Amino acid sequence: MSAVEAGGEGAGAPSQAIIQVTDLVTHYGDRQILKSVDFSVNRGEIMVVMGGSGSGKSTLLRHLLALEKATSGRIVVDGVDIGSASRKQLTELRKGIGVAFQGGALLSSMSVADNVKLPLRQHTRLNEDTIDIMARLKLELMNLSGCEDLMPAELSGGMLKRTGLARAVVMDPKLLFFDEPSAGLDPVTSVELDDLILKLREAVNITMVVVTHELESAFKIADRITVLFDGEIAKVGTPEEIRACDDERVQNMINRRPRKDPVDANKYLNRLTAGAR
Amino acid sequence: MANDQSLESPGVVVGTVCAIGRSAINAVQQAGRLAMFFVTTLSRLFYWPFPFAEVIKQIHFIGAKSMPVIIMAGLFTGMVVALQFYDALIRFGSVDLLGSVVALALIRELGPVMAALMIIARAGSATCSEIAIMRNEQQFDALDCMAIDVYRYVMLPRLVAAIIAVPLLTAVVDVVGIGGGYIVGVLIQDVSYGAYIGGMVDTVQWNDVRMGLIKSVLFGAVIFCVVLAKGFYLHIEQPVSGAEGVGRATTEAVVLSAILMLFTDYVVSAFLL
Numbered sequence: 001m002s003a004v005e006a007g008g009e010g011a012g013a014p015s016q017a018i019i020q021v022t023d024l025v026t027h028y029g030d031r032q033i034l035k036s037v038d039f040s041v042n043r044g045e046i047m048v049v050m051g052g053s054g055s056g057k058s059t060l061l062r063h064l065l066a067l068e069k070a071t072s073g074r075i076v077v078d079g080v081d082i083g084s085a086s087r088k089q090l091t092e093l094r095k096g097i098g099v100a101f102q103g104g105a106l107l108s109s110m111s112v113a114d115n116v117k118l119p120l121r122q123h124t125r126l127n128e129d130t131i132d133i134m135a136r137l138k139l140e141l142m143n144l145s146g147c148e149d150l151m152p153a154e155l156s157g158g159m160l161k162r163t164g165l166a167r168a169v170v171m172d173p174k175l176l177f178f179d180e181p182s183a184g185l186d187p188v189t190s191v192e193l194d195d196l197i198l199k200l201r202e203a204v205n206i207t208m209v210v211v212t213h214e215l216e217s218a219f220k221i222a223d224r225i226t227v228l229f230d231g232e233i234a235k236v237g238t239p240e241e242i243r244a245c246d247d248e249r250v251q252n253m254i255n256r257r258p259r260k261d262p263v264d265a266n267k268y269l270n271r272l273t274a275g276a277r
Numbered sequence: 278m279a280n281d282q283s284l285e286s287p288g289v290v291v292g293t294v295c296a297i298g299r300s301a302i303n304a305v306q307q308a309g310r311l312a313m314f315f316v317t318t319l320s321r322l323f324y325w326p327f328p329f330a331e332v333i334k335q336i337h338f339i340g341a342k343s344m345p346v347i348i349m350a351g352l353f354t355g356m357v358v359a360l361q362f363y364d365a366l367i368r369f370g371s372v373d374l375l376g377s378v379v380a381l382a383l384i385r386e387l388g389p390v391m392a393a394l395m396i397i398a399r400a401g402s403a404t405c406s407e408i409a410i411m412r413n414e415q416q417f418d419a420l421d422c423m424a425i426d427v428y429r430y431v432m433l434p435r436l437v438a439a440i441i442a443v444p445l446l447t448a449v450v451d452v453v454g455i456g457g458g459y460i461v462g463v464l465i466q467d468v469s470y471g472a473y474i475g476g477m478v479d480t481v482q483w484n485d486v487r488m489g490l491i492k493s494v495l496f497g498a499v500i501f502c503v504v505l506a507k508g509f510y511l512h513i514e515q516p517v518s519g520a521e522g523v524g525r526a527t528t529e530a531v532v533l534s535a536i537l538m539l540f541t542d543y544v545v546s547a548f549l550l
Contacts (some may be wrong), residue, residue: 047395062418065418065421065422066421067421067422090424092424094421094423094424095424097422099418099419099422099423099483100418101365101415101418102415103414103415104417105415105418105419106416107416107419107420108410108411108414108416108417109407109410118423118425119423119424119425122423122424122425122430123424164384167423178424230550
């Protein structure tokens, strides 16, 4: 069952999918991380991927960005099959994608302005004046005017994320990925960032995939939410559908109830005494 | 007790064999990664535009900023070589050969090796840490996602800069070292100025300079290939990430690059002598 089908009920007729993941299986060593994941994102929507720590949401994101090779399955992003794409195809695809990393992932040897200008300098033939204006516009959009000459080490966590976001949107991508945009931020900055994401969608109508475990943020910005549990998709739907979902795992997450894992006393004791003879 | 030993011994043997096997596989994998890394980085030489500005920036970091430590190393190396050889040559009444011996020792051997060791200690370790931190902070993932070739944008300028800067720094060590030998030989031990400089001019040939030059170019390539690859493959080779992983990667890079540099030194000497 595809994610579009899974989330189809009440989510309206699915429009054209810009991301289509089919039967994705991944391993790290012997450990299976994603177990036959089917997932899709429609053009122009904000899809939030939620789940607890270790649920596989960051792994899923890394596969969508072609940063990892899957064990099996198919990932098609904007018509490009990532698994079989040539280097040139991937390069062209990535020019139309923006990624806002958890910690900003700014190049530490460059100023804020140079970080934002980097994709323009590498991929366009624009003159330096135009590049400068475009970078300032994006920084202004992120409320970072006046920070152009600061180095990444001089920025706060929120400023790092916003600079990373400015860099992600400087090429006007059609697809934007966020990795834990609210993680580590104070509540006010977190809300500001959510507003910024919505503002961006209104301004340029780009498709966004947001990986997060922040409930409030997810329900505020999402058109649809995908909930991952232990490498499997538990539920896909609109925020209302997720709230109304009767899956116990989803309800536990929404209501912040701890998991009731049965405790195997022998396993627990073995783990505690591992290495002791 | 005897029974215990007989039970334990097969386990110990198997464990030792397994450990040796793991080490061997690890060494082969690491050598393969290094070779692939070096070839991939050098292949970016033929991509346009070439990152000239970044190469110059890195030459400044590896070369110009290393000058104080290189000058100190060259000066004391030249002085101690002159002192040792003066003590040996005076026993045979051949102190007039001091200039030739100091110059040959520095140009052929000590200049390239001392410059390389200083580069490993200063620029090599710093570069490895920088690259490892970039890996830790997802900066390479970010570059990949921006469709920016990491090898061309980050690795190639550093490797090319090292291949240019190490021979230049070696030349500085040679010149300063000969000056240090002059201070000890001529100014302190009263060897004649003419014998020191004239002997050097008569003895040192282009082949000696060529040997030093070849060594220093190869040292630059070997050292920076190792330090860049060790930082770049942090996530594969280190069992831990974060500050501890960066520290381990840097330590391994310094040790491995020094060993490979000395191995290269021997191989080149064996071929050219």
